[in-house]
Amino acid sequence: MEGYHSYGKACVPDQFASNESSLSIKLTVGIGVGLLVLLVGGSWIYWGLKKRKLIQLKEKFFQQNGGILLQQKLSNYQGSVETAKIYSAEELEKATNNYNESRVLGQGGYGTVYRGILPDNKEIAIKKSKIGSQHQVEQFINEITVLTQIIHRNVVKLLGCCLETEVPLLVYEFITNGTxxxxxxxxxxxxxxxxxxxxxxxxxxxxxxxxxxxxxxxxxxxxxxxxxxxxxxxxxxxxxxxxxxxxxxxxxxxxxxxxxxxxxxxxxxxxxxxxxxxxxxxxxxxxxxxxxxxxxxxxxxxxxxxxxxxxxxxxxxxxxxxxxxxxxxxxxxxxxxxxxxxxxxxxxxxxxxxxxxxxxxxxxxxxxxxxxxxxxxxxxxxxxxxxxxxxxxxNAPTQSFNIDVGTSCSSNTTTGYDSMINQVLKPLDGGR
Incomplete structure (x- = not known):
């Protein structure tokens, strides 16, 4: 009979078989796309939550490491400003090969000093405080407060700091010839x-x-x-x-x-x-x-x-x-x-x-x-x-500089923290 084929089974119209096959493909594609959207959406939510959790952890460390106290102390001192940087934890980890022992320059009661190499091959010294010592945090804040008051050719230069890690970090120029x-x-x-x-x-x-x-x-x-x-x-x-x-x-x-x-x-x-x-x-x-x-x-x-x-x-x-x-x-x-x-x-x-x-x-x-x-x-x-x-x-010229660590670092918002890590030192008015 025209339009039908028989191979010992029930005869099915060609058009019907074709529609069924098309529907099956569409269904498979639809399920695949749905799963892909679900997977991408789930990954996006996961990474979003992970990123938010990381930001909140960094905020916690910022406050734990005396960031608010540092803001308050530095607000008491005005002067002309030299640019310096707020380093990210990732930058300093990479610079020190994840704080490899081969990079240790010295150790003492304060903690450990590491030699770091930045992507532009600039050498730096990174001072890492000991974990869990409030006294060390206070000394860290004190050191920044003091060094922001002066830059002098015979005083080691503070390049910046990092407050977003478990312990505070100070970054200095690298002095090549030891003590x-x-x-x-x-x-x-x-x-x-x-x-x-x-x-x-x-x-x-x-x-x-x-x-x-x-x-x-x-x-x-x-x-x-x-x-x-x-x-x-x-x-x-x-x-x-x-x-x-x-x-x-x-x-x-x-x-x-x-x-x-x-x-x-x-x-x-x-x-x-x-x-x-x-x-x-x-x-x-x-x-x-x-x-x-x-x-x-x-x-x-x-x-x-x-x-x-x-x-x-x-x-x-x-x-x-x-x-x-x-x-x-x-x-x-x-x-x-x-x-x-x-x-x-x-x-x-x-x-x-x-x-x-x-x-x-x-x-x-x-x-x-x-x-x-x-x-x-x-x-x-x-x-x-x-x-x-x-x-x-x-009486050779000297300058002071200050660190702008942002105006807010509330634990319920990431705005203040984000502004802090994205800023370098900003000039203050009325410098001498």
């Missing part, structure tokens, strides 16, 4: 730390401390001056670092009553006994640094006779008894001008006076050392050291 302590106390290195370099490092460190005390918008006491906190670059330029213990001094005060903090061997005995922190406490610590530079000895040693364990006492006693050249490093005596060595020793001795009022200011120390550097370079014209040249060195 002054490494160079003084490593016998393989100390011989190459010439007298000329030592005098230069001393003058530059004094210059930086003088700036902290008298040329910043708010005076700053470092409170932990020591050779381990003085970094050196490839040119042996001094960079004062680690401001976690530092304090800002209101203009109407000359001292602070505070919990004693610092490093034994470098700590001002007057501050230790009275808890009265003044600028002269840094002067004492700097005197110990000078004594280290001259003698190559540790600030505290326990493998020497008891009379020699405390370098400050031992050094002052040696100068008073005219035994200075018995305790100086041999190669320094051979290289240095005897008169200049005595001058530096006398500066160190005056810095190490037991009473703060008997110590010079850091500005006076810096001026004396700058004068000695000029005399070292121009020994035949040392009678006419130019005071104006020294003043100009001490």
């Amino acid at each position: 002054l302590s490494d160079h003084i106390h490593d016998k393989g290195r100390s011989f190459f730390l010439s007298w000329e370099k030592r005098l230069k490092i001393a003058a530059e460190t004094a210059r930086a401390l003088a700036y902290l005390h008298s040329a910043t918008s708010v005076p700053i006491i470092h409170r932990d001056v020591k050779t381990a906190n003085i970094l050196l670059d490839d040119n042996f330029t001094s960079k004062v670092s680690d401001f976690g213990a530092s304090r800002l001094i209101p203009h109407d005060q000359t001292e602070l009553n505070t919990l004693v903090q610092g490093t034994f061997g470098y700590m001002d005995p007057e501050y230790f006994h009275t808890s009265q922190l003044t600028e002269k406490s840094d002067v004492y610590s700097f005197g110990v640094v000078l004594a280290e530079l001259l003698t190559g000895r540790m600030a505290l040693s326990f493998n020497v006779p008891e009379s020699e364990r405390n370098l400050a006492k031992y050094f002052v006693s040696a100068v008073n008894d005219d035994r200075l050249f018995q305790i100086l490093e041999d190669h320094i005596v051979n290289e240095g001008n005897i008169k200049l060595l005595k001058e530096v020793a006398n500066i160190a001795k005056s810095c190490l006076s037991l009473r703060g009022e008997d110590r010079p200011s850091m500005k006076e120390v810096a001026m004396e050392l700058e004068g000695l550097v000029i005399m070292e370079k121009h020994p035949w014209g040392n009678a006419n050291v130019n005071i104006e040249e020294i003043e100009n060195l001490l």
Whole structure:
């Protein structure tokens, strides 16, 4: 019969079979599309919820790491601004190869410092606090607050920070040549730390401390001056670092009553006994640094006779008894001008006076050392050291900067947090 086929089964019209097949295909496609939409929609919802949860976690860390406190502290200080960055957690993880042990530069009570490499091959140092210590968070906030007040060529530069991780992170310029302590106390290195370099490092460190005390918008006491906190670059330029213990001094005060903090061997005995922190406490610590530079000895040693364990006492006693050249490093005596060595020793001795009022200011120390550097370079014209040249060195331009961490970081909204992580430092009006 026309239009029908028979193969031993019921005869079905061709058109009907074709429609049934088309319907089956459409149904299969429809189910597939539906499942795909469901899958995509479900994935979108999942990733959306995951992203929101991550943002909320970062907000939590921001507040936990003192972001609100940082905002409040920084709002108290105004000044001209230098740009710096708020880094993301992902950026710093990638820069340190997920904080690989091979990237560790140093460790201490504060936490760990890592070497990082950014995509543009710029090297950075990342300071990571210890987990679960409120004191570490406070020191972190304090360090940012202090470093936002000054940029100086002899102070390590703060590049930015990260508040969105479990522990706060600070990002600094990477200083290539280690610490002054490494160079003084490593016998393989100390011989190459010439007298000329030592005098230069001393003058530059004094210059930086003088700036902290008298040329910043708010005076700053470092409170932990020591050779381990003085970094050196490839040119042996001094960079004062680690401001976690530092304090800002209101203009109407000359001292602070505070919990004693610092490093034994470098700590001002007057501050230790009275808890009265003044600028002269840094002067004492700097005197110990000078004594280290001259003698190559540790600030505290326990493998020497008891009379020699405390370098400050031992050094002052040696100068008073005219035994200075018995305790100086041999190669320094051979290289240095005897008169200049005595001058530096006398500066160190005056810095190490037991009473703060008997110590010079850091500005006076810096001026004396700058004068000695000029005399070292121009020994035949040392009678006419130019005071104006020294003043100009001490009064080189410096700037302050501030961190804009956003105006809101509420846990029930992501707007404030998003604005925080997307901002860099913004200029403030009325900068000098």
